[in-house]
Amino acid sequence: MWKRDEAVKPTGSVAPGPAPATPTSAPPAAEAARPQPSASHDHRLEKSTVNIGKSVVIKGELNGSEDLTIEGTVEGKIELRQNVLTIGPNGKIKAQLFAKSVIILGEVTGNVTATEKVDIRDNGSVDGDIASPRVAIAEGAHFRGSIDMQRAGSKSESKAEQKPAPASQSQSSQQTVQTAGAAR
Numbered sequence: 001m002w003k004r005d006e007a008v009k010p011t012g013s014v015a016p017g018p019a020p021a022t023p024t025s026a027p028p029a030a031e032a033a034r035p036q037p038s039a040s041h042d043h044r045l046e047k048s049t050v051n052i053g054k055s056v057v058i059k060g061e062l063n064g065s066e067d068l069t070i071e072g073t074v075e076g077k078i079e080l081r082q083n084v085l086t087i088g089p090n091g092k093i094k095a096q097l098f099a100k101s102v103i104i105l106g107e108v109t110g111n112v113t114a115t116e117k118v119d120i121r122d123n124g125s126v127d128g129d130i131a132s133p134r135v136a137i138a139e140g141a142h143f144r145g146s147i148d149m150q151r152a153g154s155k156s157e158s159k160a161e162q163k164p165a166p167a168s169q170s171q172s173s174q175q176t177v178q179t180a181g182a183a184r
Contacts, residue, residue: 048066048067049066049067049068049069049084049086050064050066050067050068050069051068051069051071052068052069052070052071052072052074053071053072054071054072054090055072056071056072056073057072057073057074058072058073058074058075058076059074059075059076060075060076060077061076061077061078061079062074062076062077062078062079062095063079063080064079064080064083065080065082065083066080066083067080067083067084067085067086068080068083068084068085068086069086069087069088070085070086070087070088070091070093070106071088071089071090071091071106072090072091072092073091073092073093074091074092074093074094074095075093075094075095076094076095076096077095077096077098078093078095078096078097078098078099079098079099080098080099080100081098081099081100081115082100083099083100084099084100084101084102084103085097085099085101085102085103086102086103086104086105087102087103087104087105087106087107087108087124088105088106089105089106089123090106091105091106091107091108092106092107093106093107093108093109093110094109094110095108095110096110096111096113097110097111097112097113097114098113098114099113099114099115100114100115100116101114101115101116101117101118101119102114102117102118102119102132103119103121104118104119104120104121104124104125104126104141105121105122105123105124106124106125107124107125108124108125108126108127108128109127109128110127110128111128111129111130111131111145112126112128112129112130112131112132113130113131113132114130114131114132115132115133116132116133116134117132117133117134117135117136118130118132118134118135118136119135119136119138120135120136120137120138120141120142120143121138121141122138122139122140122141123140123141124138124141124142125141125142125143126141126142126143126144126145127142127144127145128144128145129145129146129147129148130143130145130146130147130148131147131148131150132147132148132149133149133150133151134149135147135149
């Protein structure tokens with residue numbers, strides 16, 4: 001406590017007396033101050049992940065600009081357009097999902113839209129439509145819905161292609177259903 005008072009007093013009034021005390025106090029303070037800015041600087045370079053625990057229930061809209069892991073229950077809409085959304089093994093989601101990348105280990109009921117990738121891992125479950133340029137469904141995962149794997153830059157091209165091709169798309173989906181039924 002004495003050293004703190006001396007450090008405060010010399011800074012304001014006398015330079016020669018506090019100079020020896022200040023260097024002794026300043027280096028530890030400076031060293032302590034340096035790691036904190038560099039640590040925050042590291043957080044800026046690395047994206048931080050926010051966790052929503054098992055006991056948390058959210059109803060409504062969820063927006064953010066950080067990576068998010070959900071272990072709880074969410075109903076409504078989740079938008080993380082520039083970030084990664086992870087639904088943990090205990091997560092139960094009844095929502096429309098919009099993110100850069102979506103990793104599903106829990107249960108999702110609703111449409112999933114990702115600008116990069118949707119990954120349904122083992123024991124993950126999705127009941128809804130998926131729109132993403134890349135989709136991965138692991139063995140043991142559950143999926144019921146449709147998949148639209150449009151490239152991000154070809155939205156205008158795909159709209160032009162969809163106009164003449166609706167009949168062929170419905171035929172191909174019927175063939176897929178028939179093949180899936182025959183496999184059972």
